[in-house]
Amino acid sequence: MTYFIKGIDVASLARKAADAYSKEVELLAQATKNCNQALLNLEKQLAQAWEQLTVTLVPGLVDEHLNWVANLIHLPAVAAAPVRQRLAEHREALLADIKDIETDPKYIEREARLNACDIEISELMRALEPLRTSLNKIEAEPNFLDLIYAEYDTEKYAHKFWELIYYRHWKHGDRIVENFGGPRGFTRFAEIRDNYSEESKARHTLEQVLDPVVGRQRHITGLIDRRAALLEVLENLDDRHWAQTRARVHEHLRGLPDDMPQLLASYEPGLYAAKRVLGMQAKKDYLQTLRETWLHGPLAKAKTKLAKAKRGVVKYRRSKNSYRQFSRTELTRKYMVPQEKWNKRWKKWRDAYPRIVEYNRYSDYDFDADTIWWHEMTSGRVKARFIPEVSQYYSNRAQAKKAARETSAHDDALAALAEEALTTNTDENWDDYS
Amino acid sequence: VIGEQEGCTLLTQAFSSRGYTIKTNVKLEFPGVSMTADGWDAAAKVGFEYLTHEAGDHLDLAPNELTALTAMMERGELYMLLIDEHQVDLAEDLTWAAQRFLDEVERRRKVGGQP
Numbered sequence: 339m340t341y342f343i344k345g346i347d348v349a350s351l352a353r354k355a356a357d358a359y360s361k362e363v364e365l366l367a368q369a370t371k372n373c374n375q376a377l378l379n380l381e382k383q384l385a386q387a388w389e390q391l392t393v394t395l396v397p398g399l400v401d402e403h404l405n406w407v408a409n410l411i412h413l414p415a416v417a418a419a420p421v422r423q424r425l426a427e428h429r430e431a432l433l434a435d436i437k438d439i440e441t442d443p444k445y446i447e448r449e450a451r452l453n454a455c456d457i458e459i460s461e462l463m464r465a466l467e468p469l470r471t472s473l474n475k476i477e478a479e480p481n482f483l484d485l486i487y488a489e490y491d492t493e494k495y496a497h498k499f500w501e502l503i504y505y506r507h508w509k510h511g512d513r514i515v516e517n518f519g520g521p522r523g524f525t526r527f528a529e530i531r532d533n534y535s536e537e538s539k540a541r542h543t544l545e546q547v548l549d550p551v552v553g554r555q556r557h558i559t560g561l562i563d564r565r566a567a568l569l570e571v572l573e574n575l576d577d578r579h580w581a582q583t584r585a586r587v588h589e590h591l592r593g594l595p596d597d598m599p600q601l602l603a604s605y606e607p608g609l610y611a612a613k614r615v616l617g618m619q620a621k622k623d624y625l626q627t628l629r630e631t632w633l634h635g636p637l638a639k640a641k642t643k644l645a646k647a648k649r650g651v652v653k654y655r656r657s658k659n660s661y662r663q664f665s666r667t668e669l670t671r672k673y674m675v676p677q678e679k680w681n682k683r684w685k686k687w688r689d690a691y692p693r694i695v696e697y698n699r700y701s702d703y704d705f706d707a708d709t710i711w712w713h714e715m716t717s718g719r720v721k722a723r724f725i726p727e728v729s730q731y732y733s734n735r736a737q738a739k740k741a742a743r744e745t746s747a748h749d750d751a752l753a754a755l756a757e758e759a760l761t762t763n764t765d766e767n768w769d770d771y772s
Numbered sequence: 773v774i775g776e777q778e779g780c781t782l783l784t785q786a787f788s789s790r791g792y793t794i795k796t797n798v799k800l801e802f803p804g805v806s807m808t809a810d811g812w813d814a815a816a817k818v819g820f821e822y823l824t825h826e827a828g829d830h831l832d833l834a835p836n837e838l839t840a841l842t843a844m845m846e847r848g849e850l851y852m853l854l855i856d857e858h859q860v861d862l863a864e865d866l867t868w869a870a871q872r873f874l875d876e877v878e879r880r881r882k883v884g885g886q887p
Contacts, residue, residue, distance in 0.1 A: 499876045500845055502855040505869035 343666040345659035348673075352650030355673040359644035362680060366637040369687065373629045376695050377622065384618040391591070391611035392584035399425075399580050410608075411601050413590045416583050425579045432572045439565045448558050455555040459548065466544045469537050476518055476534060481510040486534070491527040595619065599705035610701055617700040620711035624694055627725050632687050636680075647673060690720040774860040776822045780810050782863055783820045783853070786870035792816055802850075804840030807833055809852065817850040818877055820870070822857065851877045 343351075395407045401418035408417035439445050476482055489495050490507045497504040511527040524530050571578065591598055595616060602608040650673065653659060697715040710731045712722070723729040774782070784794045798812035798819070812819035821833070833841070844850050853873045860866050 498842065498845075499873060500842070500852060500854055502853070502859050502866075502869055505872055506859055506865070508872070509865065509868070 341666040342663035345654040345662045348669050349651050349654035351673040352647045356647035358675040359640050362640045370633045380622050387614040391615050392587045394607050394611045396584050436568050439561050445561045458551045462548045469541045613700045613703050631724050686720050690716050779822050782866050786867050790874045805837045820853040822855050
């Protein structure tokens with residue numbers, strides 16, 4: 339038997355669904371914003387942690403220390419010899435560049451040459467500036483250049499008296515003569531044109547003379563600036579190479595996250611700093627994946643559903659639909675809100691997200707123990723199996739416990755089951771509530 | 773921009789104020805030219821044509837017809853003020869242009885000995 343529902347009641351269902359989706363969209367958007375901010379903060383902390391690790395490993399350019407760290411992390415490029423060689427080559431190149439500048443006659447005679455340029459530029463500008471002022475003013479006058487291009491008030495002017503444009507040009511020409519001709523006694527546009535032409539040529543000629551002088555001046559100031567920059571680099575050369583060496587160590591270790599604990603095992607401060615780096619990196623990876631699975635995906639779906647529900651409100655309220663009968667089963671299913679599924683997802687989010695964000699006991703992490711950062715951060719309260727590392731870890735643990743149950747005494751198996759029950763969520767296989 | 777209708781009214785007033793008897797939409801046939809003038813004084817052979825894209829006037833007055841028309845004006849056989857609508861911004865400019873055009877017509881007719 340089929341039950342029916344009136345369109346107006348379907349609209350009411352759609353409105354309720356729209357309200358629920360709207361609220362969910364708002365919650366997801368706010369959580370995304372918070373998560374983005376947490377990731378930004380984490381990015382800064384991670385950069386600081388790397389800085390701490392590399393400074394711990396390379397506290398300065400001391401040969402003995404450089405050789406030790408090169409051996410420790412298997413990176414010969416940061417041993418004393420290559421570091422010293424790069425530093426020496428760099429110093430040599432800098433000194434050569436500085437010498438080139440200092441032996442350049444343009445640099446040697448820089449003061450005299452710059453003075454000469456200044457004088458020449460000043461003289462040229464004295465003539466050029468009034469021209470530029472005058473020409474800029476008339477060129478900015480509306481229609482002036484149109485009249486110039488139309489060759490108004492010359493024998494070449496092509497427009498005839500029966501064309502309206504002839505009178506437009508006439509009017510503009512008169513206005514320009516009135517505005518610009520008076521002070522110089524020009525009564526015709528042709529005189530203004532001739533004067534403009536002469537001033538334009540003079541400006542062009544002066545600029546052609548000026549440009550190379552300005553070029554010479556810039557070249558000399560460029561030499562002075564470059565020499566100052568090279569001297570500054572030379573002065574801070576050790577610091578630069580220290581930073582470059584640390585950057586090499588960073589690049590090297592960044593590519594070896596799994597080997598880092600073993601490489602640094604014998605150096606406690608390095609291991610401590612590495613735990614911070616690896617813990618923060620894991621935190622960053624987890625947050626990005628959680629954001630994608632529990633926020634971005636659900637947000638996109640909720641937005642789509644919200645739009646559909648809103649359209650439903652309009653559609654079923656229309657007069658042609660409002661008292662029409664529709665299938666109750668079909669439309670109730672269509673506008674059913676998966677609130678229970680959302681609640682489960684939010685519970686998982688609340689169980690996992692704050693624990694991961696707030697986790698800071700990096701030094702407690704034991705590389706030799708059978709654990710992963712996720713387990714340490716969440717205490718196993720949530721098992722986000724959409725993260726391969728997490729899925730693998732908890733699968734291995736479950737298998738190990740199963741094997742233990744099969745081989746151990748009955749009491750041991752019961753104990754293992756009891757522990758599993760403590761850490762296993764009943765929704766274990768439903769981590770992705772998107 | 774002054775539209776064709778307003779422009780034609782202004783021009784009719786300007787031409788009339790100078791003693792011309794302007795009739796609107798006058799069919800004209802000259803050697804090589806067939807057109808409908810927006811304003812025309814048949815006795816004085818003086819008028820105006822408002823060229824608008826919208827009204828299709830540019831199509832009505834083909835390039836060869838325009839050449840023939842200007843040749844007649846060069847010879848002083850008739851005078852027709854040609855207005856491109858895109859060149860008219862102010863009513864007073866249009867009236868001023870019409871007055872200067874008629875001044876030139878009168879000057880040429882005096883020089884040429886025509887009435």
